[in-house]
Amino acid sequence: MPAAARRWLPPGALAVLCAGLLIGAPLAAHEAHPAAPPARQLPAPGSYALPPLRAAPDGLVRDEQGKVRPLHELLAGRIVVLSFIYTRCADGAGCPMASYTLSQAAGRLAKSGELGSRVAFLSLSFDPAHDSPEVLAAYAGHFQKPGIDWRFMAADPPSMGQLLGAYRQDVVKGGDDASLAHTLRVFLIDAAGQIRNEYTAGFLDAGLLATDVQTLALETARKAETPPRPSPASTGTGDPRAGYQSGAYRSGSRALLARQGVPLALAARLAAGEPGLPAMPGPLPDAAQIALGRRLFFDRRLSHNNTLSCASCHVPEQGFTSNELATPIGIEGRSVRRNAPTLLNVGFLPRLFHDSRENRLEQQIWAPLLAFNEMGNPAIGYVLDKIAGLPEYATAFDGSPPTMETLGAALAAYQRSLIAGDSPFDRWRGGEETALPPAALRGYALFTGKAGCSGCHLAAPDGPLFTDQLWHNTGIGYRQSMIDRPAAEAAVTVGPGLSLPVSARDRAASSIEPVNDLGRYEVTGDPADRWRFRTPGLRNVALTAPYMHDGSLPDLAAVVAFYNAGGVPNEGLDARIRPLNLDATERAELLAFLESLTGGSVDALVKDAWAAPIGDHRAR
Amino acid sequence: MKHVTSARWPRLFALALGLVATLPAAADETCVSPYMKRLTGQEDFMYIWTLGALGMGDEQDKLVTVDVQPNSKTYGKVIHSVSVGGRNEAHHSGFTDDRRFLWAGGLDSSNIFIFDVYTDPAKPKLVSTITDFVAATGGIVGPHSFYALPGRMLITGLSNNQDHGGRTGMAEYTNEGEYITTHWMPTDDQLGGAVKAGKLADGYGYDVRAMPRLNVMLTSSFTGWNNYMMNLGKMMADGEAMKRFGNTVAVWDLHTRKPLKVFDVPGAPLEIRCAWNEKHDYCFTTTALTSQIWLIHRDSKGEWQAQSVAAIGDPKKIPLPVDISIAADDSTLWVNTWNDGMARLFDISDPFKPKQIYEKQIGAQVNMVSQSWDGKRVYFTSSLLANWDKTEGPEGDLQFFKAYAWDGKALKPSFSVNFIKEKLGRAHQMTLGARAMSAGAPIDRPATTGLATLGK
Incomplete structure (x- = not known):
């Protein structure tokens, strides 16, 4: 040892290092305490996957006859357990322990007797000056098992250094006292030369290692993962969490992988129309425009930091809105003050947003794209340049870079294609008498009669959308601005069946000030428009909870109860909103009617949406 | 070697000896992967993964290095900072098993920043950024825990790219930064062979810890992007959002990565800390919303069980337990409660009956806690999530890194760094570094620079 090193390294430290760095962990701990619970069972070979990690690096080694050969030649065509050793590490808990565990694994494999020449063990010494073929042969004799080809070789510098580096062995030459501290790694390499597992020597488990070898041996060809059973459900959140506030709640979570996309011919479907709906104002987009728009709609790269797509707030299976949030969360978690409206049938709307400030879908897209609290892009040109630079869109806009107009047209095209009629109500109107249950029929009578809903949610004869497209003050906005105090x-x-009171102070500790919302007034500046919001259509309304412009009402029952109570009195309250005196039966009938407005093809639209690729940032 | 002073060898020796003397144990320093090289002596550096804040300094996330070596001239000072670009919702970080690289994730962008802490541990260098985590993993959003396995990193997710809810999975990467595979968390319709111990399976994720000697792995469950990115006050007022928290802990076969059992652990179980002693077949977790310590343990028949074993503070006040840290001898557990800024020490010598034995307010809020292997030095940071953090508090008590000495009876302040005054941002995850584990350390010099090609 160099004198300089001796000065700071205490006597015996290297021996300690040898043991410590080589093993650095419990010795086959599952065998360590007899009083413990029953030993675990080994997994069945082939019952799990060992995905490839990387190609096994090559290098030159010196075989038993002293001949220098490429490592790959020794690995070829066989499953190989490759370890790195040096025989001078004489500490009982050091290399010999790892070699002993390997030996146990070899023994297990020999016993199973089926693998024969398909498996080999290879131990490489990185101490060639000492580990001559003779020394290695003597060492090997302690560990080899009959029936398993286990060879012991060495590598000479500089190949040794390259191999150690490529296999990430941490080695330090300790000098002339025969200590070579290193972190020992063991590799499982398949017949195609791919590393399939990597082990730290201190955690080597003979049973698991042997099982891994058998697992590779059972693998004839790498099987494609079996796709999970498709889920029958295509609408609703991943777990509706119905009854969550009750202690009896049971989860009903659905796997994301169980989604099965089924593309629709959206353009043809749009051209054909849907029973019950009016004609879509023309001109209608073509299939290519819709396909492009659909791709863009699900592209998270359309936000400044690649985290949000249009679909992040207009989630297809959540009624193309967001069932899990009162109001959406924008870029970097910024709060958005209004509920995300559904995009089903949005093509029929002459004006957009809850305050109707926009008049064409083609233009509307720029508001969320540029809003500081939505998709957060810094400029129109930035968005266009970014899309132009994405390989998926290289030829998408007829070979030209996208423009404000063509990008708008594409996104509008997909949104226009989201028509969803053919509800039970439509079928009933079409003459199918049994399409509506009696309760829904009575609800329809209330809707147009005693409850007066159709005063604003027009049930026009030529394909009702259930909106007058105008603005009304229900008192929801007024209450938030003028009455609500924390x-x-x-x-x-705080959990299923669990809730706790939280003080105003705690709720406000990290809270932004509530944002006021004056509705249509913010567009017109007319005091008469304070707290007026656009009448939403009611088609598919059962899918679009929570409700009202601020998402403040959790379900349709709450909405019916709100109107039944006459809204929130204020000077601008719409004259049609008054206490309705609906009894429980009538309220249930109204609900039954609202639930009959769900389109028969929403399911297909959702599955089509699932077939669309999600645009995530990709490395170049 | 010529730079080595004679004062260093006791520390090196402690490091080396620790690797042997604590053989049965696995890894804050007491909370890291057992597969990882362990630092048992005096740490030299604290790496603090820090959230950039709008309007503060350069506004972006950064890895801040603080000198925590008491003998150093710059003790208690920020000695280095690497800005990574953007606000990614910097959250957790973890070393590779060889402790050469620190992987630090962003819960918002899903970017993963890989720092070389080996070549010069005083100046971590950003060598590689994984920017396609979501695409590569098949849709996992929000890389959370970075857990070292032999030659690879296991990364838990919090969300997904389809609905930004809580359903998610775990991904494996090689130490070189190559994607290997994804494991989805068990849901009711795809339990993956697991059994439900109770009524719940949510498919949510958060933390992961492994016990190699028992071949098990445990995962916990938090919430999806929508909630962890949302303003906390807004979220508490949103009844639907509050239903979207995880309520499960899953036990997995570590080797096959297959889920075995899903437990009902209501109220967002977060950090998992496993006992070190080889006769202690248990781990702890705490529930953020319901403020309970849960014990996940292997019973005398070898079956895994979960039970609530203690309340943390007054659960009715939602103290919001966040990070926890187990002592190397399994005798105590630090539990931070974010809402009241308290560090609480529990005696867990009877794991079925944890008892709080000490508490101290650290700041207006407190999130992470890290202790040295011997438990004598305890470190705290403030930030939980950008949009959950408190906005008002005494000077120096809002966003900070604070170091204390623990003498078995009380925490005595050593120093603190005010992250607002220093214009750094919000201090989050801490990891400990040491010169003794670096390339320059004489006993641990690399034979080659195999991994240094990572950044290419």
């Missing part, structure tokens, strides 16, 4: 304590759900 409750001293509010109940907050």
